[in-house]
Amino acid sequence: MTDLPTSSYPALLVGLPVLMATISLFFKSRGNAVAGLIGCLLTGGLGIVSFAEVTQRGTLIHILGGWKPPLGILLRMDSLAALFIGITAVVGILISLYAWWYFSSRKVSDGKFTLFWSLWLFLWAGLNGLFLSNDLFNLYVTIEVITITAVALAVLSGRTVALFAGLRYLLAAITGSMAYLLGVALLYGSTGTLDLGLMGQALEPGATATFSLIIITLGLMIKKAAFPFHFWLPPAHSSALAPVSAILSALVVKGAFYIMLRLWTEVFGVSLSYAAGQLIGFTGAVAVIWGAWQALLQTNLKMLVAYSSISQMGYLLMAFPLLILAPGVASGSADWLAPAWTGMAYQVMAHAFAKSSLFLSAGIIVFALGHDRIESLRDLVAWKPMTAMAIGIAGVSLIGLPPSGGFMAKWMLLKGIFLSGQWWWAPAVLLGSLLTAGYVFMLLRLAFAPAREKIAFRPVPHILQVCALLLALGSFLIVLPSENLIQFLGGTESFGTGIESIMEGGVHGNE
Amino acid sequence: METHQIYSLTSVVLFAIGIGGVIMAKHFLKKIIATIIMGGGVFLCFVSFAQRDALTFADPVPHALVITGIVVAVTSAAFALSLARRIHQLTGEKTFPDEK
Amino acid sequence: MSVVIDILMAILLIYLALRCMLAPELSKTIFTFFAFGLTLALAWIRLEAVDVAIAEAAIASGFMGVLLLDSLRDFSYALSKNPKNLELPENFTIKESNKSLLLPRLALGIGFVIFLLISMEATWKTPEGGGLTAVSEELLPQSGVEHPVTAVLLNFRAYDTWLEIGVILMGLLAIFAAGGVKNYRKPSMTAVDPLLRQVILFFIPVLFLFGAFLLYFGKTGPGGAFQAAVLWGSIGILFHLGGWPIFAMIPRKLRQFLLTMGLGSFLILGFLLMAAGGAMFEYPPAYAGILILIAETLAAISIAVALTAIYVYLTK
Numbered sequence: 049m050t051d052l053p054t055s056s057y058p059a060l061l062v063g064l065p066v067l068m069a070t071i072s073l074f075f076k077s078r079g080n081a082v083a084g085l086i087g088c089l090l091t092g093g094l095g096i097v098s099f100a101e102v103t104q105r106g107t108l109i110h111i112l113g114g115w116k117p118p119l120g121i122l123l124r125m126d127s128l129a130a131l132f133i134g135i136t137a138v139v140g141i142l143i144s145l146y147a148w149w150y151f152s153s154r155k156v157s158d159g160k161f162t163l164f165w166s167l168w169l170f171l172w173a174g175l176n177g178l179f180l181s182n183d184l185f186n187l188y189v190t191i192e193v194i195t196i197t198a199v200a201l202a203v204l205s206g207r208t209v210a211l212f213a214g215l216r217y218l219l220a221a222i223t224g225s226m227a228y229l230l231g232v233a234l235l236y237g238s239t240g241t242l243d244l245g246l247m248g249q250a251l252e253p254g255a256t257a258t259f260s261l262i263i264i265t266l267g268l269m270i271k272k273a274a275f276p277f278h279f280w281l282p283p284a285h286s287s288a289l290a291p292v293s294a295i296l297s298a299l300v301v302k303g304a305f306y307i308m309l310r311l312w313t314e315v316f317g318v319s320l321s322y323a324a325g326q327l328i329g330f331t332g333a334v335a336v337i338w339g340a341w342q343a344l345l346q347t348n349l350k351m352l353v354a355y356s357s358i359s360q361m362g363y364l365l366m367a368f369p370l371l372i373l374a375p376g377v378a379s380g381s382a383d384w385l386a387p388a389w390t391g392m393a394y395q396v397m398a399h400a401f402a403k404s405s406l407f408l409s410a411g412i413i414v415f416a417l418g419h420d421r422i423e424s425l426r427d428l429v430a431w432k433p434m435t436a437m438a439i440g441i442a443g444v445s446l447i448g449l450p451p452s453g454g455f456m457a458k459w460m461l462l463k464g465i466f467l468s469g470q471w472w473w474a475p476a477v478l479l480g481s482l483l484t485a486g487y488v489f490m491l492l493r494l495a496f497a498p499a500r501e502k503i504a505f506r507p508v509p510h511i512l513q514v515c516a517l518l519l520a521l522g523s524f525l526i527v528l529p530s531e532n533l534i535q536f537l538g539g540t541e542s543f544g545t546g547i548e549s550i551m552e553g554g555v556h557g558n559e
Numbered sequence: 560m561e562t563h564q565i566y567s568l569t570s571v572v573l574f575a576i577g578i579g580g581v582i583m584a585k586h587f588l589k590k591i592i593a594t595i596i597m598g599g600g601v602f603l604c605f606v607s608f609a610q611r612d613a614l615t616f617a618d619p620v621p622h623a624l625v626i627t628g629i630v631v632a633v634t635s636a637a638f639a640l641s642l643a644r645r646i647h648q649l650t651g652e653k654t655f656p657d658e659k
Numbered sequence: 660m661s662v663v664i665d666i667l668m669a670i671l672l673i674y675l676a677l678r679c680m681l682a683p684e685l686s687k688t689i690f691t692f693f694a695f696g697l698t699l700a701l702a703w704i705r706l707e708a709v710d711v712a713i714a715e716a717a718i719a720s721g722f723m724g725v726l727l728l729d730s731l732r733d734f735s736y737a738l739s740k741n742p743k744n745l746e747l748p749e750n751f752t753i754k755e756s757n758k759s760l761l762l763p764r765l766a767l768g769i770g771f772v773i774f775l776l777i778s779m780e781a782t783w784k785t786p787e788g789g790g791l792t793a794v795s796e797e798l799l800p801q802s803g804v805e806h807p808v809t810a811v812l813l814n815f816r817a818y819d820t821w822l823e824i825g826v827i828l829m830g831l832l833a834i835f836a837a838g839g840v841k842n843y844r845k846p847s848m849t850a851v852d853p854l855l856r857q858v859i860l861f862f863i864p865v866l867f868l869f870g871a872f873l874l875y876f877g878k879t880g881p882g883g884a885f886q887a888a889v890l891w892g893s894i895g896i897l898f899h900l901g902g903w904p905i906f907a908m909i910p911r912k913l914r915q916f917l918l919t920m921g922l923g924s925f926l927i928l929g930f931l932l933m934a935a936g937g938a939m940f941e942y943p944p945a946y947a948g949i950l951i952l953i954a955e956t957l958a959a960i961s962i963a964v965a966l967t968a969i970y971v972y973l974t975k
Binding site for chain 2: 661662665666669672673676677679680685688689692695696699702703705706707708710711714715718719722723726727730731733734767771774775778779781782783785787788789790791792793795796807808810811812815816819820823826827829830833834837838883885969972973
């Protein structure tokens with residue numbers, strides 16, 4: 049692993065946002081925002097450039113301090129990490145632009161909003177660090193960076209609801225990361241390394257490995273608000289400021305999912321079993337249906353969008369059972385791995401774009417009306433056609449209608465499900481889409497309905513709507529390079545260890 | 560039974576007490592203290608392995624990880640404390656509304 | 660003999676943790692938590708982890724304890740001020756709520772015991788991974804310091820330590836975000852017991868020297884940036900307790916500089932090393948010792964200021 053080409057991009061991807069965040073701390077209100085926006089644009093640009101670099105040169109590594117693992121820490125940017133960094137960069141730039149106009153047009157004299165930029169840059173550094181990290185303990189530090197900054201952003205509005213939601217979020221997240229860390233301690237005790245690749249080779253099946261798998265998975269499921277642990281997400285995401293909600297739902301929850309994916313595919317190969325995959329898939333399926341059903345019952349737009357996140361994140365877990373081979377299946381014949389894998393990647397991208405767009409649109413409506421009751425969407429097409437369009441387009445992608453990115457995700461997932469013969473997941477995918485269609489059409493029906501009375505609303509800067517619309521369009525545009533993206537994810541020359549094994553043969557289940 | 564075994568068994572008991580505390584305790588401060596006890600358990604687990612793997616000195620890597628971990632855990636606990644105090648200051652509440 | 664001591668210590672730890680969680684009064688919880696922290700520090704000395712013991716006693720028990728004590732005062736003060744919080748709702752009956760909770764509580768209890776047994780089995784059966792002692796021993800001479808824990812913290816895994824310095828700064832920003840900044844007024848010099856002030860004035864140079872000692876000798880023995888930082892941070896806290904609001908007296912720019920200095924200098928050092936052709940935090944072996952000492956000193960000052968700031972903003 050250490051003979052891959054080295055590059056300074058991985059270190060810069062973490063260092064630059066921290067540097068810009070630190071610089072922006074020295075300025076007061078206006079200067080702070082300028083420095084913050086410049087920092088966001090630079091970080092985003094660097095993310096896109098490094099993504100391009102990985103498509104050219106393949107996996108890049110950076111050996112921190114020159115100390116090779118197991119003693120040192122290795123940053124690795126393979127195609128999966130590059131994909132996540134790329135999405136974060138594109139979505140992050142658009143959210144930052146939105147935030148710039150959102151905050152400057154609110155004319156808040158309140159000094160607290162200036163904290164947004166430094167916290168967001170630190171959060172971005174944490175996300176990049178998480179995607180690049182190849183070390184179990186370093187992953188813990190990065191998820192703590194993300195937790196602290198994400199909760200701080202969530203309570204920035206200062207409302208009591210947000211404070212309660214933030215404290216609940218923080219306590220859940222701390223519990224989750226402590227559970228994760230206990231698993232790491234046991235794994236370190238049994239293998240004597242923290243490096244993902246080395247640990248995957250050294251780990252022996254047994255009670256300790258199984259317990260670590262369980263406790264790490266539980267901890268991460270709390271952090272990603274998977275089904276039985278989703279209680280903290282809707283209040284926290286819905287009570288935050290609009291750009292913050294978009295960041296939290298589009299990017300932050302993906303962090304814990306990413307660690308889970310990495311660990312399951314690279315470390316826990318030996319202790320995974322067919323049943324474990326089925327169980328995770330089941331919680332995913334329940335989340336898909338339950339989340340969508342709850343979304344249908346909401347009367348506030350932001351709550352609806354937050355519940356929809358629980359539902360959409362459930363699809364990601366449903367790909368897990370497909371990645372584990374049933375006993376007696378030869379790895380060569382597992383032709384469903386590639387579709388399942390692509391479906392998962394597309395779901396991550398489509399959800400990041402569509403969900404951030406929806407939260408930004410909800411922010412525009414709150415901005416104009418002062419509240420977000422769904423009933424107030426009446427006649428949206430007439431008074432905010434661009435926002436109505438953004439909601440429509442993002443909604444279509446969430447449902448999974450062609451030719452959206454969401455369609456690509458669900459289609460690939462269904463293809464994987466049928467090829468693998470695990471047909472029992474298909475009803476959940478379809479029912480989830482149906483319920484999603486229910487709440488999206490409920491919003492659109494209101495948007496086209498004539499207004500009952502003349503609504504007085506505050507003027508909203510045009511550019512806010514453009515940002516939301518661009519993100520919504522993004523969830524369609526990701527389909528265009530689908531051929532190249534699938535090749536990029538599956539291309540052998542640009543791969544690290546884990547996904548390669550998944551694409552070639554899958555993780556072998558014991559028994 | 561050796562020293563490291565005693566402490567590694569103790570560590571998971573502390574972790575379990577902490578996790579029970581986070582779920583069952585109602586007062587904000589108790590929940591926050593429970594997270595620190597949970598963390599104490601995890602760190603004890605690391606350090607007991609360090610003592611087991613000692614050669615001329617105990618394994619320094621877990622020691623360093625634990626020092627990092629303590630600082631991170633205390634920082635998040637301090638943040639939680641500030642949120643709890645702010646809530647208390649604004650509403651007079653000491654618990655979550657649905658956990659009374 | 661030593662096994663008996665360890666078993667007694669383990670029992671004491673578990674007892675204190677349980678007491679801490681089950682104590683009916685909040686003040687008892689917090690005082691038991693102090694005792695728990697100190698016992699844990701003793702356990703770490705038994706496990707030959709002196710660095711961790713100092714960090715535990717100073718940060719997790721000492722610093723956190725001060726914050727908790729102050730919060731305790733805050734919570735109990737407001738309680739006596741608003742007696743309406745003590746009143747129970749009219750339809751509140753204790754018996755009924757107990758009955759309906761019995762089944763879930765039983766299930767929770769059983770789940771708890773099962774979890775405990777599984778986790779104990781898992782720890783008991785942990786295979787011997789061997790750890791990284793041999794590798795660190797082999798590479799220690801190249802690290803520029805003689806104490807293995809300091810070598811891991813500031814050289815082998817400097818990236819983690821750098822992020823952790825960042826976490827403290829982020830924690831401070833997060834406390835601002837939770838509602839600290841707007842309400843913070845510059846406190847004036849308050850009247851404090853002159854005897855207390857004398858004691859504080861006596862302790863401050865002692866703490867400073869002891870911190871400097873820990874920092875400098877961190878390269879050869881237990882101690883280092885974090886332990887020193889907490890001692891220096893406690894100087895700031897003592898000043899505030901004695902009625903000298905030094906934090907508010909420092910000009911804003913200087914305050915910001917002191918707070919970000921540790922994170923920033925470490926990062927710039929990393930970037931410079933990268934510009935020189937190496938990896939981030941790849942010190943040239945000849946200069947490793949001095950570079951580590953500089954980075955460590957700046958980090959210690961920053962952390963000390965940040966801890967003082969956390970105390971000041973949290974307890975205002």
